[in-house]
Amino acid sequence: MFRRLAKLLQWRRKRLLSKGLVTNTKNRIRQLFIMVLAIILLHTIAMVVFEKLSFGDALWLSLTTINTTGYGDLSSSTFVGRSFTVILMYVLGITIMAQLATEYIEYRIERKDRKIKGFWNWNIMNQHIVIINTPQHNPELYLERLCGQLRNTPAFSETPICILSDKFQDGLPVTLTDQNVVYVHGDARDPMVLDRANVDEASHIILISPNSALTSSDSVTLDVLFHLKDRNLIGKIIAEAVKDENRKRFSDIGASAVMRPIRAYPELMVRALEAPGTEQFMENLFGHDGDRPVRYDHSFKVSQWANLACSIMQKGLGTPVGFIDSTGDVHTNPAPLKPAVGEAILLLVHHEHIPDKNHVIEAIESVSKEVENA
Numbered sequence: 309m310f311r312r313l314a315k316l317l318q319w320r321r322k323r324l325l326s327k328g329l330v331t332n333t334k335n336r337i338r339q340l341f342i343m344v345l346a347i348i349l350l351h352t353i354a355m356v357v358f359e360k361l362s363f364g365d366a367l368w369l370s371l372t373t374i375n376t377t378g379y380g381d382l383s384s385s386t387f388v389g390r391s392f393t394v395i396l397m398y399v400l401g402i403t404i405m406a407q408l409a410t411e412y413i414e415y416r417i418e419r420k421d422r423k424i425k426g427f428w429n430w431n432i433m434n435q436h437i438v439i440i441n442t443p444q445h446n447p448e449l450y451l452e453r454l455c456g457q458l459r460n461t462p463a464f465s466e467t468p469i470c471i472l473s474d475k476f477q478d479g480l481p482v483t484l485t486d487q488n489v490v491y492v493h494g495d496a497r498d499p500m501v502l503d504r505a506n507v508d509e510a511s512h513i514i515l516i517s518p519n520s521a522l523t524s525s526d527s528v529t530l531d532v533l534f535h536l537k538d539r540n541l542i543g544k545i546i547a548e549a550v551k552d553e554n555r556k557r558f559s560d561i562g563a564s565a566v567m568r569p570i571r572a573y574p575e576l577m578v579r580a581l582e583a584p585g586t587e588q589f590m591e592n593l594f595g596h597d598g599d600r601p602v603r604y605d606h607s608f609k610v611s612q613w614a615n616l617a618c619s620i621m622q623k624g625l626g627t628p629v630g631f632i633d634s635t636g637d638v639h640t641n642p643a644p645l646k647p648a649v650g651e652a653i654l655l656l657v658h659h660e661h662i663p664d665k666n667h668v669i670e671a672i673e674s675v676s677k678e679v680e681n682a
Contacts, residue, residue, distance in 0.1 A: 347396050347397070348367070350392075355370065358386050359389045369383070423491075424479035425479055426476070426492050428490075428492075428504070436506070437464065438512070439454070440473070440532060441496065441529075442518070448481050456487065464578070467511065470506075472501065474493060492504050502535060514546050523551050536562060546565045548568065549566050565580050567580060601629065601655070606653065608673075613643065620668065620672075625657075625667055626661075631650035631652060632650055632652040633651065
């Protein structure tokens with residue numbers, strides 16, 4: 309615990325130092341810019357007074373001189389005017405202008421580095437998706453697939469994505485930045501880190517379990533949920549729970565959906581975002597005590613798939629979800645008004661009500677006979 313606390317304090321000192329450097333650079337740029345404007349104004353006034361130029365010509369001469377363009381269409385001719393040009397422009401103006409350009413370049417470099425390393429404040433983002441934490445094993449591969457699924461989903465194809473994690477010390481991998489994903493480095497239990505991800509304006513928040521093999525990961529998720537509960541969130545929170553006993557606790561704190569960590573299929577997480585409630589349906593398919601797909605081998609030929617599906621459902625034998633044809637191809641969610649010819653039928657049934665195969669065959673043959681008689 310003390311090692312983790314020391315690491316957190318070290319990270320905060322580094323972040324504050326980096327933030328201070330950028331703030332100081334911005335202040336220096338502001339001061340230098342004011343000095344440049346003052347020099348241009350003084351030189352312009354001097355040209356009006358001593359060279360008898362109009363204000364427009366005097367300003368043009370000052371600008372072309374300080375940026376070393378020097379078109380030569382205008383110049384100072386009096387001793388006093390030339391003295392002002394040498395002192396204000398050559399000695400002060402050009403030097404300060406060069407320093408201003410240098411400071412601005414350094415600021416841009418620091419700004420880019422802060423964005424890459426995850427220390428930038430993304431308060432301009434809104435209606436975005438925030439992904440909090442990363443899996444312990446193969447985090448890059450999982451996030452790449454998760455973000456790829458989000459981008460392939462029409463509802464989220466253009467939605468900004470922000471990853472909040474302390475895994476990527478040197479910034480996100482190219483496979484993620486290429487998908488227009490931004491990064492916030494830090495611990496989600498720190499309110500300042502949550503502010504930099506602008507979670508208050510997020511449309512969805514995905515809370516990933518750090519380690520799907522350890523029940524202690526739920527305590528980390530619980531801490532983050534408590535911090536999110538204190539905020540007036542407009543978004544939906546999808547949280548992963550390792551222990552089923554914690555699912556209700558997560559929901560009571562504010563999670564709109566709770567899922568088991570399924571690392572092989574990040575698509576399930578995306579479906580939960582796009583169609584809330586479907587995650588429970590899909591999770592049931594993976595459990596022994598939930599709904600399950602079963603296969604019944606029997607040849608059939610019907611004029612419309614809907615007739616066969618309705619016959620089976622009316623007899624309470626389950627929900628037909630597809631069939632397998634003679635070549636072995638699986639047809640899921642067949643077109644209801646088109647013919648169907650198969651060697652096996654796939655049903656979705658509850659584990660407590662698995663129908664007898666003979667009853668299913670009777671239902672199939674009753675529809676097939678209607679086709680033969682017709």
